[in-house]
Amino acid sequence: MSERRLYLSPPHLSGEEQGLVAEAFASNWIAPLGPHVDAFEKEMTDYVGVGHAAALSSGTAALHLAMRLLGVGAGDEVLCSTFTFSASVNPIVYEGGRPVLVDCDAATWTMDPNFLEDELRRLDAAGRRPKAVVAVDLYGQCADYDAIGALCERYGVALVEDAAEALGSVYRGKRAGRFGRLGVLSFNGNKIITTSGGGMLLSDEEPLIAKARFLATQAREAAAHYEHREIGFNYRMSNVLAAIGRGQLRVLPERVAARRRNFRLYVEALGDLPGVSFMPEAPYGTANRWLTCVLIDPKSFGATREDVRLALERENIESRPLWKPMHMQPVFSGCRRVGGDVSASLFENGLCLPSGSALRDEDRNRVVDRIKVVARQA
């Protein structure tokens, strides 16, 4: 364990953040809200190409407000990708909804529109209409929004895009975050850009974003005294963190390029090993390659992904299995699931490699060399 630890996806500062944060301090805008929040929202809507945005304390908060805004309530069904992080699903349950977990397509690793269609048709025949569909842009790959959007339209169901991992990704020429009635971004410390913690809710519908701001600010009515007619939340982003976000957003194109370069160089170095393959890129877009995901077929590779993970850990290198699908999680064992075993088998054989945008060539070579040693010994 002599060498420096390599992390999966550490924060990467641009150098512009401190100046912007200093400005926030100099103007005494240390409270939540303020000019950096307004500017961060404006700059993000310009970047994504969406009408309106509310900067929030986390991506989870944005998803929670999305569920509230769409009227998800006790017993309502919400269809969600099963192959994701738990934060995609938890907010459904916060509002008393029932998640229905939809498997992914092996070609994209995102929600399979065929499974979604089967389920929407089945529910429709039973006279049931889910309150929403939450599609996740996994590891920065957009779901197939032409297909998913058309199905949501046909069955009259609101679409939410969980783009927490996909800022900077492109689907058919348009940027991730603008494909649902509501879109969600995350600026958590491990994401492609970070505010240390934060998120954003996006929409072309101004009333939805206005309502999100209202709910996120304790549902305070416009009155000098504190007047409340609804239950609210304390979910707004602070002006200091928005300043960090602005500094990060300025270098987002470089961050996407660096993550894509990591991916390409991993493929060049490891792609010819027997039993090794990588997450496919769907022909409809350009993924930000937030994390480089590799699949290890133990039969031809001669060792499992867990063998590889442990070998890397012994070299002080962090890697992680792919998301464990939500339908396999004890906490969601009571939820209905739709589809096959695609995500379960990806979880079984998949590993995320160190993918930070500041990863140096010698760092990546350490990872590559270790994996090659495991392959040789197998």
Ligand SMILES: *Cc1c(COP(=O)(O)O)cnc(C)c1O
């Ligand atoms: C990170 C993440 C979230 C949650 O965002 P936070 O800002 O950490 O609350 C939601 N969905 C997905 C797919 C994520 O990866």
